[in-house]
Amino acid sequence: MSGSSGPVISNASxxxxxxxxGRLDLLRELFGQVIVAPEVFNEVTVKGEGRPGAREVVExxxxxxxxxxxxxxxxxxxxxxxIGAGEAATLALAREMVAVVVLIDDKRxxxxxxxxxxxxxxxxxxxxxxxxxxxxxxxxSDYLRLQVVAGWIAPMVLNASLRRLGLPPLGEG
Numbered sequence: 001m002s003g004s005s006g007p008v009i010s011n012a013s014x015x016x017x018x019x020x021x022g023r024l025d026l027l028r029e030l031f032g033q034v035i036v037a038p039e040v041f042n043e044v045t046v047k048g049e050g051r052p053g054a055r056e057v058v059e060x061x062x063x064x065x066x067x068x069x070x071x072x073x074x075x076x077x078x079x080x081x082x083i084g085a086g087e088a089a090t091l092a093l094a095r096e097m098v099a100v101v102v103l104i105d106d107k108r109x110x111x112x113x114x115x116x117x118x119x120x121x122x123x124x125x126x127x128x129x130x131x132x133x134x135x136x137x138x139x140x141s142d143y144l145r146l147q148v149v150a151g152w153i154a155p156m157v158l159n160a161s162l163r164r165l166g167l168p169p170l171g172e173g
Contacts, residue, residue: 006100010034011090012043013105017123020052020149021142026130028062037089041065068092081112094118124161143170
């Protein structure tokens with residue numbers, strides 16, 4: 001998951017969740033630049049106005065939007081993979097730009113990305129990488145904050161991540 005061999009393309013949820021726990025800058029530290037489709041930028045900043053991520057993404061100079069050269073590619077992916085417009089635009093952009101990794105949390109979106117041959121990481125994967133690089137000394141606290149803002153992320157996913165990194169699971173000392 002390194003930005004050196006190609007661009008990193010993000011869907012909305014990693015931007016929103018990392019903003020909500022005060023860790024959006026981790027993307028800059030790990031990847032330098034993150035690219036989003038206009039649909040994703042609008043989802044976070046316009047539709048999400050007043051919510052976590054809206055202001056942070058607008059102010060983040062390391063996040064840039066990129067139009068698809070073939071907008072019909074997103075519509076085809078949405079139809080073929082049964083995913084929403086934002087996810088489809090993200091995946092179409094990732095294919096077009098030959099992304100090194102796609103940041104996406106949505107299960108169907110992740111499955112579709114893999115079916116298209118794209119490397120995938122989610123918010124938890126980004127936080128893991130930040131910890132491994134020494135940028136997040138207290139990953140458990142970040143995960144506890146993440147549980148508050150993203151109750152849909154299963155505790156077993158967070159605990160499996162902590163175990164992989166040799167840290168005690170949540171709920172223990």
